[in-house]
Amino acid sequence: MTVVKGSLARRRTRLAYALVAPASLLILLIYVGPIIAVILASMTDYTLIRDGFAFVGAENYTNMFADAAFANALKNTVIYAACFLPAAFVVSLLLALAIQSRKRFRSVLEVIYFLPVTSTLAAMALVWAALMDSRQGVFNNTLQLVGLGPINFLGNPDIVLPALAAISLWSIIGFNMVLFLAGLTAIPKNLYDAAAIDGIDHPVDRFLRITWPMLAPTSVFVAVTTSITAFKLFDTVALLTKGGPGRASEVYLYLTFLEGFEYFNMGYAAALSVFFLGIIFLFALVQMLMSDRRVNY
C-alpha cells in the first residue's frame, strides 16, 4: 500500500513540476533574468562604445544622487504626475458615473472614449503636436478668436509638462473609465434599493455612502496603475519635445534613455533603471497591501 501511495505522490509531484516549468522558465527569462542583469550592470562602468567593463560598486548610485540631471528629471516627473494623476482619476470617474446611468448611448459613449486607448500614441502625438502648434495650431487659433494667446504649449518651459499631461490624459481616460465602469457594475443593485429605503436618496449621500466605498478596490487599482503610467512617460517626450525646451520636459524615463542610448553610459542608465524599478515596486506594494486589507470585504 505505502509503496503505491508513495509512487503516486511522487508521480504527482513530478507532473506538477512539469506543468509549472514552462511558466516558471518564462518568468525567469523575461522578468527575473533581466532584473538581475540590470542590477549587475548598474554596478559596472559598462558603456556601449568601449570593450570590457569593470565593477565600480555603488559609484553609479552615488553619482546619480549627486547628479543635477537626475534631480531635475525626478522633479519634472513629479510635476507631470501631479498634473496628470488627479485629472486621470477624477475625469475618468466622473465620465464613468455619467455614462453608467445612460441606457441607450452607453455603449456608443464607451467606444468613443475608449478609442484613444486603441490608437498608437506615437502617431497621435504628432496630431497633438499639430493641434498645439504655437502658430497654426487649432488651439491657438481658437484662443486668438477670443483674444487670448498665443500659447506655446510645447515650447514654454512652464506649460510643457501640463501640455504633455493633457495628451496622456486623452489617451488614458478611456481606459480608466472602463475600469471604473466595471467597478460600478459590480456594485449590487439592491444596495441602492436598500439605500433608497433607508433614506439615502440624495446623490451626494448616495455617492459618499455607497458608490465611493464600494468602488474602493477599483479606485486603488486605478490610482496605482495610473501612477505607474505617469512615471513611465516617454513616447510623447521623445517624439515632441526631446526633453525640451531646455530640460523642462526631461522626465525620468527619458533621462534613462538619454544616458543609455545617447551618451552610451549603460552602467549609469542601469542604476537609473534600478531606482525606477524601486519606485514601481513601491506602488505595487501599496496596491497589494491596500487590496489585502481594508478594501476587501
Add this chain to the structure above:
Amino acid sequence: MARLSLQGIRKSFDKTEVLKGISLEVEDGEFMSLVGASGCGKSTLLRIIAGLESPDKGTVSIDGRPVDEANPKERNIAMVFQDYALYPHMTVAQNMAMPLIMGRLPMRARLPGMRLLIPGFTSVWRDIAGQVEAVARQLRIDHLLERRPAQLSGGQRQRVALGRALVRNPHLFLMDEPLSNLDAKLRVQVRKEIVELHHSTNLTFVYVTHDQIEAMTMSDRVALLQEGQLLQVGTPDDLYTDPDSLNVARFIGSPEVNILPAQAVQGGFNVGEQFIPFAHDLTPRSDLFLGVRPEDLMIGGSQALGAQQMITLPVTHKSQEDLGGEIILHTALKSLPDVDIRARLQKAAGGVDANIRNLRGEITLAFTASAIRLFDGAGQRIRTDEGAVATHPALKEIAQ
C-alpha cells in the same frame, strides 16, 4: 401600524406585462403573504409598494392616503431583501444606524467627519446609538455590533437586516424572500422568529415568498399570484380547503393535489372507466376535474371508516416514497395510467396497516365525497354545498 391598499396595479417591463391589475387590501397588523412561482410578479409588486418601482397604472395607499408621489423614505416602510443588501463596508452598528442617521441628521451633520466638526448633534448621535443597541439586544445580535457583514453567518446577517428594518419604527414591514438564502434547518427557526416578531411588534407585514409552506405557516392571509394576476386571497385554510381554481389547489399542498379528469354522468362522475358516485345537478359534459388531496386518501377495504360513505378507487401501485413518518404512494387507475394518483399515508397512525411499506400490485384507495373539489374544464371551481353533499340522501342512496 398601517393599512395598505392596492388598486388596479399594472406594470410592464418593455412589452411584457408583469402585473395585470392587482387590487389588494392588507389590514392593519395583518401578516399578508404574496406567494407564487418565480416570475409571477410578486417581487415587482413588493417593490411597487416600497416605492422602488412605480406602477404604470393604479394606486398604492397607506392608511387611505395615496403614496404614489412619495419616495421610499417618505412611505416609512422597512424592507428586508432576499440577500439582505447589507452595506458591506459598514459595521453592523453602522448598518443598523443608517436609516436613523439619514432621517434625523441634516446633510451637513452627517457628512463623513462632520460628526466631530459640527457640534450640537451629540445628543442625536447618542440617541441613535442607544436605539440601535436596544434593537440589537432585542434580536440578540448586540455582541456583533462591531463586526462587518462578511464576518457574519447567514442567520446573523438575516437578523442584522431585520434590525436595520426595525430600528426606524416603520409603518409597514416588507420582506422579499428573506429565508431563501438560509439552510433548511435555520429557515424553520427564523420563520418562527419572524412570526414572533410580527406578534410582538403588531406591524403590518407583507411577505413575498415562492414557498407555499412559508406562506401557509406564517400568514394571516395569503395572496396567490400567477402570471401577474391574483388568483385568490384568503386565509391559509381557505386556500387549502376551498380553492377558487385548479391552479390554486395545485399550488397549495405537498404533495400536489390529485387531479382526476372526469365526465359528469347521472348520479356521479366517470373517471376513466371508474364510476364515482356523487350527487350533483351538473349537465353531463365531458371536461371536468375532480381534485382530491393526497392526505384525504386512505387504503380502502375492510378497515375503511364508515364504509357506506367512502368512495373507493381500485388502483395499481407504481412507486412509493418513504418519508419516515409517512409514505407517499404513487398509483394510477388502469383506465388512466398517465394520471398519477398520490396518497399520503401516516405510518404511525392507528388504523393504518403496518405492512403499508410492502403494498404492491392492486390496491383500493378510499376517500369521502366531502374530500372532492370540483373544477370545470377551464379549471374554475364549481362550488357545491360540501357539507351537505357528504350527507346528501341521494348520495347515500347511490353509495349503498
